Amino acid sequence: MNSVSVIKGHIVFTDSASEFTIIENGYIVSENGSIIDVCDSLPEKYHGIDVTDYGDSLIIPGFYDLHNHAGQYLQCGTGMNKELLDWLQDYTYKLEKDLADPEYAHRVYSRYVEDLCKYGTLGACAFATSSTVGTECLFEEFKKIGIRGFVGKVNMDCNAPDFIIEEAQKSLEGTRYLVEKYKDEPLVRPIITPRFAPTSTREALKMLGEMAVANGLPVQSHLSENRAEIEWVRELFPEYANYASVYAGNQLFGDTPTLMAHGVYLTEEEVEMCRNGNVYLVHCPDSNINVRSGIAPVKEFLNRGLKVGLGSDIAGGHKIQMNEAIVRAVQSSKILAVDKPDAQLSLSEAFYMATVTGGGFFGRMGKLKRDYQLDALVIDDDPLYKERYSLEDRLEKFLYIGDDRWIAARYVGGKLLKPG
Template sequence: MTAITAYRAAILHSLGDPTQVGLEDSYAYYEDGLLVVSEGLIADIGPAEQVLARLPAATPIIEFKDKLISAGFIDTHIHYPQTEMIASYGEQLLDWLNNYTFPEEGKFADPAHAARVASFFLDELLRNGTTTAMVFGTVHKASVEAFFTESDKRNMRMIAGKVMMDRNGPDYLLDTPESGYADSKALIERWHKQGRQLYAVTPRFAPTSTEAQLAMAGRLLAEYDDVYLQTHLSENKQEIEWVKSLFPERSGYLDVYDHFNLLGERSVFAHAVHLEQEECERMGETDSVISFCPTSNLFLGSGLLDLPKVESHGIRVGLGTDVGGGTSFSMLRTIAEAYKIQQLQEHKLHPIKALYLATLGGARSLSLDDKIGNLSIGKEADFLVLDLHATPLMDARINNSQHLFERLFVLMMLGDDRAVSETYIYGKRQYQK
């Protein structure tokens, strides 16, 4: 007999981008809802009264009093090897890489160190309600082996890749075009589509790869047409000038990647804060993706992403925490900073739009919205139980709220890991507060 479990609480999930479909049609909310899970998939959802009427007799029902069920959060850009160097003081991007990041990543030559950090990292994601992430390893093949091994144990849908970098870094972090290709290929063969694991070809960013290596990255994408590409783009003005000096024959930063056939629907570019008009147009044409990393952009002093501008070019956008340049694993904290960044540019980020970016928008940006991102029937059952009364201040503010949008906004502005009561992965509880 098929195992079925039902979960009763208020339920809110995203149905579409409110910018495109309108606010009214962009979400579903059930004040007293029922979510039914069978064999790791969503089997039914709706108002409790209606779903109960069609629920098989004797189905166990788990009730969450004064809680909200949501789809799991999706983090489209994060570095697991930087977990233990988060909150490193005082530098902007390039000095921060040299002084903090590279020495930390050097430790991942040790598989035992990689396994320990991967385990902690994934548990931290679950504690913060993140159920899927696009993740950088280090240049070491073993760092990605360790990551996927730990992720597979938890049955999390993860995308990750080995960093490719063959110049402009310390010797202990450099590979070659040939070894970067061979190691990446071996990892693709071993892990891509193994359970819920997916692979991303991962040149760190243009300055740390030679033309030969970027060509090898393009070769991998041509050989495996369903793998991903993840890298960095136009994060910092000093970085952009560096790219121009390294690739004088290219018209700009994006054109470096474009020249090596690295743009496309599964290509995710972190930051993209300082794009030129023609770069926005080209990203839209190629259906390439931006990962918006607000806490990192503020912490490293990189700049402010103009969200309406890039979306006007048809570019899909997801949210990224970018730990350890980012300062929190929490997508709620990330949303709060995204809101402030838009405020600084006189744009409003509606809480329903923010929910979309953190869930279904993230899934769409990773071309996974057929599997995850909301609680529609048939999707994989990655979901959260959220507590809108998690702290005394949240409780006081929620009790003084008049409607759903206001309560959601309070969660997003005042919430963090304390608001995540439980996290479910493929229908199985993997975290409980």
């Protein structure tokens, strides 16, 4: 029983997307990081084990950010008047070039990973840059802070400035080096990361797909974010029926677990390809608004059985906080609901996307129930709120107006992370 631990508080999570599950004054019993019991009174067999009692605080799952660009973190809140392709050329590529310097990369990435943890993101899928050395720095910063991650060296060998692209074979060699070095890490692992189809040659896409399948590695990229981007893909790859088919034709679309960010303008065929494959769409509402891409019909995707998670998509998204992404997903769906009332997401659906769907990409995470990993946040809100509002209302308040000061504790795999 030495490896068994118990925490106590008001437990709130989503077992299904349609509603919150609430256990007042509940106990979570974990062993070696895995939850073995959740109950409203502690069974006798656990008596004698020290209980960490969080009193009237909420215990909720941690957040999982399925799409963001660590290499753009300093750029957050900059160039927000630009559309996507201009924004990349005018701001992004120059910053990413500088992150090839390992000293600078460590400075930037340490801030990025610390802030993920600070605001309650306990797992993140991150694009680094095309620099192998810089990407290695990002892996090390994830390891240092102790949260979960999938980290990708960005593969791009065309249609971008010369100072940021690499010849396809060199790019693949760097990726292979990182895969071999980090493939057995328990918390942070490699992910194959073609930036997006237009910045990859056919040769690069083919080799990346072969590497993903041969090594059982997940894939992350972008799909149908912007109308100009979609037209560019059509011009570059006329032999493919649609944007998704460019990836699918190169074993990069569901042959292994796949994250595709955005999906704002999917065709009917692409929706079916996502639904039938091992593909997660990642909704990034802040980014879609900021770079004027549009609003994805997320509720429709959920109703059709697609797996949809949430991403901050920094720096297209201007804030790293996933509670903000949850709120913005609901808000942007309300805009669509002006004309289509059934387009509106509920808060529980958006929360489910950020916890259960996101956690599912990492493994058994995102729910506070038996056989899930104990990845959790303890939310200690204002006594005035505690006096007046229900547990569900208090969670809603945290999601809408809370920040890191409301998070009293963070657990990853049952381990209490040290503050700061």
